[in-house]
Amino acid sequence: MSKKNKFKTSIGDQTLRILTLLMAISVVVLMVWMGWEMFHAARPSIQKFGFGFITGRVWDPVKEQFGALPFIYGTIVTSLIALLLAAPIGLGVAIFLNEMAISKVRTVVGFLVEMLAAIPSVVYGLWGIFVLAPWLRETVQPGLAKWLGFLPLFQGTPVGFGMLAGGLILAVMILPTIAAISREVMAAVPNMQREAALALGATKWEMIRLAVLPYAKSGIMGGIMLGLGRALGETMAVTMVIGNRPDILPSLFAPAYSMAAVIANEFTEATYDLYLSALVEIGLILFGITLILNVFARLLIWSVAQGPKGGNLV
Amino acid sequence: MGQSLSVRDLEAWYGSNKTLKGITMEIELNHVTAIIGPSGCGKSTFVRCINRMHETMPGTKVKGEIILEGVSIYDRDPVALRKMVGMVFQKPNPFPSMSIYDNVIAGVKLNGMTNKQKLQAIAEKSLRMAALWDEVKDRLNYSGMSLSGGQQQRLCIARALAVEPSVLLMDEPASALDPIATMHIEELVRQLKVNYTILIVTHNMQQAARIADSTAFFLNGELVEHGPTSDIFTNPHDKRTEDYISGRFG
Amino acid sequence: MKSLRKSVNWIMLSIFIFATIIALIPLFGVLGYVVEHGFRALSLDFFLNLPKAMGLSGGGMANAIVGTLIMVLIASLIGIPIGILAAIYLTEYDRHSWLSVGVRFATDVLTGIPSIIVGIVIYTAVVLKMGNFSALAGGLALAIIMIPLIIRSTEEMLKLVSHSIREAGYALGISKGKTILRIILPTAAKGIITGAMLAVARVAGETAPLLFTALGNQYWARSLNEPMASLPVQIFQYATSPYKEWHQQAWAGSLVLISLVIILNLSARFAFRSRSN
Numbered sequence: 124m125s126k127k128n129k130f131k132t133s134i135g136d137q138t139l140r141i142l143t144l145l146m147a148i149s150v151v152v153l154m155v156w157m158g159w160e161m162f163h164a165a166r167p168s169i170q171k172f173g174f175g176f177i178t179g180r181v182w183d184p185v186k187e188q189f190g191a192l193p194f195i196y197g198t199i200v201t202s203l204i205a206l207l208l209a210a211p212i213g214l215g216v217a218i219f220l221n222e223m224a225i226s227k228v229r230t231v232v233g234f235l236v237e238m239l240a241a242i243p244s245v246v247y248g249l250w251g252i253f254v255l256a257p258w259l260r261e262t263v264q265p266g267l268a269k270w271l272g273f274l275p276l277f278q279g280t281p282v283g284f285g286m287l288a289g290g291l292i293l294a295v296m297i298l299p300t301i302a303a304i305s306r307e308v309m310a311a312v313p314n315m316q317r318e319a320a321l322a323l324g325a326t327k328w329e330m331i332r333l334a335v336l337p338y339a340k341s342g343i344m345g346g347i348m349l350g351l352g353r354a355l356g357e358t359m360a361v362t363m364v365i366g367n368r369p370d371i372l373p374s375l376f377a378p379a380y381s382m383a384a385v386i387a388n389e390f391t392e393a394t395y396d397l398y399l400s401a402l403v404e405i406g407l408i409l410f411g412i413t414l415i416l417n418v419f420a421r422l423l424i425w426s427v428a429q430g431p432k433g434g435n436l437v
Numbered sequence: 438m439g440q441s442l443s444v445r446d447l448e449a450w451y452g453s454n455k456t457l458k459g460i461t462m463e464i465e466l467n468h469v470t471a472i473i474g475p476s477g478c479g480k481s482t483f484v485r486c487i488n489r490m491h492e493t494m495p496g497t498k499v500k501g502e503i504i505l506e507g508v509s510i511y512d513r514d515p516v517a518l519r520k521m522v523g524m525v526f527q528k529p530n531p532f533p534s535m536s537i538y539d540n541v542i543a544g545v546k547l548n549g550m551t552n553k554q555k556l557q558a559i560a561e562k563s564l565r566m567a568a569l570w571d572e573v574k575d576r577l578n579y580s581g582m583s584l585s586g587g588q589q590q591r592l593c594i595a596r597a598l599a600v601e602p603s604v605l606l607m608d609e610p611a612s613a614l615d616p617i618a619t620m621h622i623e624e625l626v627r628q629l630k631v632n633y634t635i636l637i638v639t640h641n642m643q644q645a646a647r648i649a650d651s652t653a654f655f656l657n658g659e660l661v662e663h664g665p666t667s668d669i670f671t672n673p674h675d676k677r678t679e680d681y682i683s684g685r686f687g
Numbered sequence: 688m689k690s691l692r693k694s695v696n697w698i699m700l701s702i703f704i705f706a707t708i709i710a711l712i713p714l715f716g717v718l719g720y721v722v723e724h725g726f727r728a729l730s731l732d733f734f735l736n737l738p739k740a741m742g743l744s745g746g747g748m749a750n751a752i753v754g755t756l757i758m759v760l761i762a763s764l765i766g767i768p769i770g771i772l773a774a775i776y777l778t779e780y781d782r783h784s785w786l787s788v789g790v791r792f793a794t795d796v797l798t799g800i801p802s803i804i805v806g807i808v809i810y811t812a813v814v815l816k817m818g819n820f821s822a823l824a825g826g827l828a829l830a831i832i833m834i835p836l837i838i839r840s841t842e843e844m845l846k847l848v849s850h851s852i853r854e855a856g857y858a859l860g861i862s863k864g865k866t867i868l869r870i871i872l873p874t875a876a877k878g879i880i881t882g883a884m885l886a887v888a889r890v891a892g893e894t895a896p897l898l899f900t901a902l903g904n905q906y907w908a909r910s911l912n913e914p915m916a917s918l919p920v921q922i923f924q925y926a927t928s929p930y931k932e933w934h935q936q937a938w939a940g941s942l943v944l945i946s947l948v949i950i951l952n953l954s955a956r957f958a959f960r961s962r963s964n
Contacts, residue, residue, distance in 0.1 A: 132864070135865070136862050136863055138864075139864040140864070143772045144776055144780070146769050147772075147776040148786070149769065149773070151789050153793070153834070154797055157804070157805075212709055212710055215706025223700060232707060238714060241892075241949065242714075243944060245892070245919045245923050245926070246721060246944065249721075249941055250716070250717045250720055252927075295713040326692055356804070358802070359895060359919075383895070387803055387898055409804065410800065413801060416799075417795060418795070421795055488858060519860035524854075532852060532855070532870055532874065533852070534870070548860065593855070596859065
């Protein structure tokens with residue numbers, strides 16, 4: 124017979140417990156409800172176009188033809204460009220801050236990198252329109268065309284706006300995410316590992332390469348995946364510089380369109396149900412992709428944090 | 438008035454791990470009883486059962502009986518019980534968000550008392566009993582964390598005393614303190630036993646010898662021996678007690 | 688051999704420094720342009736006037752600034768209490784059960800949702816049902832974005848409160864609810880407030896969720912049940928318009944928005960610094 128408490132907790136205590144429980148449950152309800160709402164609103168489009176929605180290349184609201192491939196293409200390519208640039212640079216920043224910089228520099232520069240993340244997307248977009256795009260149009264793209272123009276990637280008229288601009292701006296925006304998470308997982312590597320390497324005569328770079336990075340590898344992968352998730356869903360900055368044309372072209376100079384961008388631009392113009400439904404379906408696809416990505420990323424980061432003496436990182 | 442604090446066949450579990458295997462013990466009032474034994478012998482668990490703190494951890498279970506002032510502690514509201522049985526922890530833990538004054542009266546104020554004069558009187562009385570009043574009387578509104586380790590522990594003692602318990606449980610109260618602070622705590626315990634029943638868990642046998650009237654030796658969740666301190670240390674009945682005292686293990 | 692390793696070391700470390708410099712260039716670039724162009728267009732008019740028709744100068748973003756403040760307030764009034772209470776549940780009442788796993792998973796999911804998706808959901812669930820765009824819908828969308836952020840940061844701060852403090856409270860005969868409200872929350876207060884400020888800074892800059900919930904408004908909204916202007920949306924509309932005066936206003940608006948965000952970030956981090964460990 125186990126001893127149970129026969130006394131009721133006070134009303135105040137009970138209220139607090141119930142209230143907090145309700146709020147916690149409501150978070151789960153919120154998530155489920157959002158998924159359901161979207162699915163419900165996207166249903167007409169799903170039923171009409173089926174799988175062809177994802178492979179359809181034509182987006183023509185006038186003719187009631189809705190194919191999402193151009194947006195998927197634009198989203199993926201800009202995100203890839205962003206990753207290719209932000210991952211190595213972000214990792215480099217993390218290594219510099221965690222393993223090289225002295226405390227004061229680390230605080231200041233670390234704060235500055237975080238400020239990159241604090242700048243609102245629309246402000247990046249504004250800068251993209253009036254500074255980045257012209258710079259691409261006048262300097263970078265002609266340069267790329269001159270030296271690498273044999274590649275279809277860099278052919279066509281430099282307009283500034285387009286796939287390249289979208290990718291670049293995304294790179295700036297996801298860099299802080301990758302840097303921050305890389306820093307966290309690298310900080311979780313026990314100092315003993317570092318000291319052991321140094322005691323064996325390793326140079327600083329060798330110590331990083333042998334003692335820190337292998338340990339933090341999966342966590343860094345997780346950070347990169349989270350960065351990718353951010354890039355996929357980023358809306359404003361992208362729509363302001365990507366050109367907003369639903370074409371699938373090989374050149375990075377060409378205008379393009381992303382999933383989030385088309386929703387942002389055309390949602391309020393959707394004059395009939397199927398149109399709206401198609402846009403919601405694009406949102407649903409985006410939701411699904413980012414959800415899966417996020418889950419994987421967190422598992423990866425969690426595994427580093429919980430691994431050897433990681434503690435409560437995530 | 439008041440009968441002793443009686444423990445009968447107390448068993449306790451942490452999950453599937455049985456940490457107390459049936460303890461029966463009479464604890465004398467207004468007495469200092471030391472609980473000694475090697476790490477993991479169940480002394481902390483034992484003491485935490487008396488104020489029903491053991492069951493606040495998830496996955497714990499308790500069987501047996503503990504009688505305080507004629508009533509089983511399991512027939513009382515645990516929240517009310519903890520006002521009768523105070524506790525001081527191994528590492529001093531004053532509330533960080535509160536001043537010294539607020540710390541001392543926390544137990545009383547948060548349970549409903551609002552009369553300012555009464556609260557001030559209680560604060561002064563408790564701080565005096567804890568031999569801390571003179572050191573802090575001019576800075577009562579300073580943060581509780583601004584004190585030294587030894588002072589913080591005496592603050593925690595004052596805080597526990599303010600609630601006017603009849604029993605005071607002390608779980609290795611001086612183990613995180615330096616020797617001078619330890620000395621102050623031990624002196625305090627000697628003074629307090631006049632008015633309180635004190636159970637002190639300690640891994641320091643010399644400390645038990647210095648301040649305890651009776652001593653109980655725990656081993657592997659069992660009560661091996663319990664008696665007047667001088668008996669336990671000079672003439673133990675059980676061989677295991679003798680081995681522990683003479684340092685053969687633990 | 689040894690000097691080869693040394694050279695490699697030197698090269699790699701230089702690369703990392705180089706990477707950091709490259710990373711910071713856009714920061715200074717953006718901030719620099721915003722400050723420069725924003726200041727030029729800033730004036731008292733900007734803060735006091737309503738937008739003027741295209742081509743005319745002297746307009747302002749008064750309604751957008753106020754609109755942002757109002758909708759962020761609505762979002763905070765909804766999101767912060769829900770977030771803190773849910774976090775209390777996760778740390779104080781239930782750290783390990785299936786429910787808490789589920790809540791944490793849902794929080795993670797909500798954190799990762801692109802904010803435009805939130806806009807879609809509120810559009811179908813609220814705007815369509817109510818029949819009009821509204822500030823309320825906008826505030827609701829922002830609240831949904833805030834909730835997981837608040838839960839995360841509050842949970843972290845509550846976990847930092849040493850378990851010994853909780854036990855000290857219980858051991859004094861203080862009930863669990865009172866211990867949570869009067870001892871644990873005040874102890875974690877600084878950190879919780881920091882988290883809330885950072886969440887506010889984040890939603891203040893959000894554009895996408897407002898695009899089809901609060902929509903936008905060239906005039907003052909007379910009630911919460913009407914479309915309302917907001918800084919980010921206004922900046923977006925002006926930046927993508929063909930009118931030079933509106934471009935200048937967009938820079939000015941960006942300056943105001945960034946200042947708000949940076950001030951919140953700085954205060955959160957430095958004014959409440961003593962909370963760390």
